Amino acid sequence: MKILITGxxxxxxxxxxKKLLQEGHTVTAVDKKNSIEWYQLHNDAHNITSDVxxxxxxxxxxxxxxxxxxxxxxxGGMGFIENNKADCMMTVxxxxxxxxxxxxxxxxxxxxxxxxxxxxxxxxxxxxVTALKEEDAYPAQSEDGYGWEKLFSERxxxxxxxxxxIKTHVARYHNVYGPxxxxxxxxxxxxxxxxxxxxxxxxxxxxxxxxxxxxxxxRSFMYIDDCVRGTWELSNSTLHTPVNIGSAxxxxxxxxxxIAEDIAGIKVKRNYNLDAPQGVxxxxxxxxLFRSTFGWEPSITLTDGMEKTYEWIYxxxxxxxxxxxxx
Numbered sequence: 001m002k003i004l005i006t007g008x009x010x011x012x013x014x015x016x017x018k019k020l021l022q023e024g025h026t027v028t029a030v031d032k033k034n035s036i037e038w039y040q041l042h043n044d045a046h047n048i049t050s051d052v053x054x055x056x057x058x059x060x061x062x063x064x065x066x067x068x069x070x071x072x073x074x075x076g077g078m079g080f081i082e083n084n085k086a087d088c089m090m091t092v093x094x095x096x097x098x099x100x101x102x103x104x105x106x107x108x109x110x111x112x113x114x115x116x117x118x119x120x121x122x123x124x125x126x127x128x129v130t131a132l133k134e135e136d137a138y139p140a141q142s143e144d145g146y147g148w149e150k151l152f153s154e155r156x157x158x159x160x161x162x163x164x165x166i167k168t169h170v171a172r173y174h175n176v177y178g179p180x181x182x183x184x185x186x187x188x189x190x191x192x193x194x195x196x197x198x199x200x201x202x203x204x205x206x207x208x209x210x211x212x213x214x215x216x217x218x219r220s221f222m223y224i225d226d227c228v229r230g231t232w233e234l235s236n237s238t239l240h241t242p243v244n245i246g247s248a249x250x251x252x253x254x255x256x257x258x259i260a261e262d263i264a265g266i267k268v269k270r271n272y273n274l275d276a277p278q279g280v281x282x283x284x285x286x287x288x289l290f291r292s293t294f295g296w297e298p299s300i301t302l303t304d305g306m307e308k309t310y311e312w313i314y315x316x317x318x319x320x321x322x323x324x325x326x327x
Contacts, residue, residue: 001025004061006052006098007071009033011181012113012173012227014040016069019228021045030061032072039180053093058101067235068102069111070095075146076187078212081117082277085145095153099160099168109167111235112157114242116174117147121280127218127252129282134172134242134289143279154242161240169234174246174285178224178305179312190256191221195310198260199317201268208269212276215254220284222247223305226298230290239293246285247298259303263310 003020007013009031017029021044029045030052031038041047050057052072062068072094074087081088095112102110119132120141142148157168177191184196197209222245230245251259254270261267287297 001066002028002064003067003069004028004030004065005069005071006030006061006094007073008045008047009035009038009041010071011039011178012176012224012231013071014038014042014180015178015224015228016071016231017042017045019232023232028061028065052098053090055097055101058097059104062098062101062105062107065102065105065107067109067111068098068107069113069231069235070098071113072098073113075115076182077189077193078277078279080187081143081146082279088146089149092149092152095156099156099166103160103164103166107166109169109235110157110160111169111171111231112153113231114150114154114170114172115147116172116244116246116283116285117143118151118154118172118242119147119283124280124283127216127282129218129250129284131248131250131284131286132244133286134244137242158241168240169237170240170242171231171234171245172242173222173227174244174283175219175221176224176227177221178309181224181309183313183316190219190253191306191309192313194253194256194260195306195313196317198257198264198266198268199310199314202264202266203317207266208271209257210276211253211257211270211272213253213274213278214272215257215270216252217278217280218250218252218282218284220247220250221256221302221305222285222298223300223308226300230294230298233294237293243289243293244285244287245290245298246287247300247302248285248287249302250282250284251302256302256306259306260310263307
């Protein structure tokens, strides 16, 4: 097939591009960033720098395509999305223009990557959270900014399928992490941020780190290999309603720090910043729909995934000894 991947220069996009090339497809990989800034650059793909928030660019890119995987978004970890709500909302231009161009150009199927941030905040007020089912996105009370844009775009996919017949798939990702991702600069998510802080403590000899919140907030974290497999299988399925793709292994942020400590072979003093962005108190993925549809669920353990991610980040930081100090 001829496949377009937007956001291909990002973390998940780079891994998904690799997967689709391995499957033997012709892949056009697109990102707004110049290719020298991409996390992974696959020479077997057609690599293009283009802004897919612009309608004309979307029209040109979707011509002759069989499938579109939309992974483009202005996003990051909790520190970014809580402080850049307007920028996150502007991502709506990407999905709006891209799916409309896909429809006009006869694209067979369109996969949109959504987020667990669409879920009703009132159902995530306890660390001992009940795992979220797909229907828990309603009544709507999404993460302000980023979550509302994702929920709106989910609805757009639904109505484009109903009204125009383009097959749409919606993946609700839960906290994806792994190698070849952001680990510094303000957009990193919790696993990479914690790993970086612990490595900084190890390299500097100052065994103290800052932890956002009291450390007792809970999350589940999905390793990138499970994410890519789930995305690929979803895109080949007849499931057209939003579905969770996430791990059900619930941990506290303090437990996440402990895993990083064990990998590093050090203990750190945890300085809790109660004024830092924390998001909801607890969030976990109910995988009933995914498991009943595909016969498996994301199962790479957090310890195994963190070990691989730690090794990659550590190598990056020590190959560029001063790079870990750059903001």
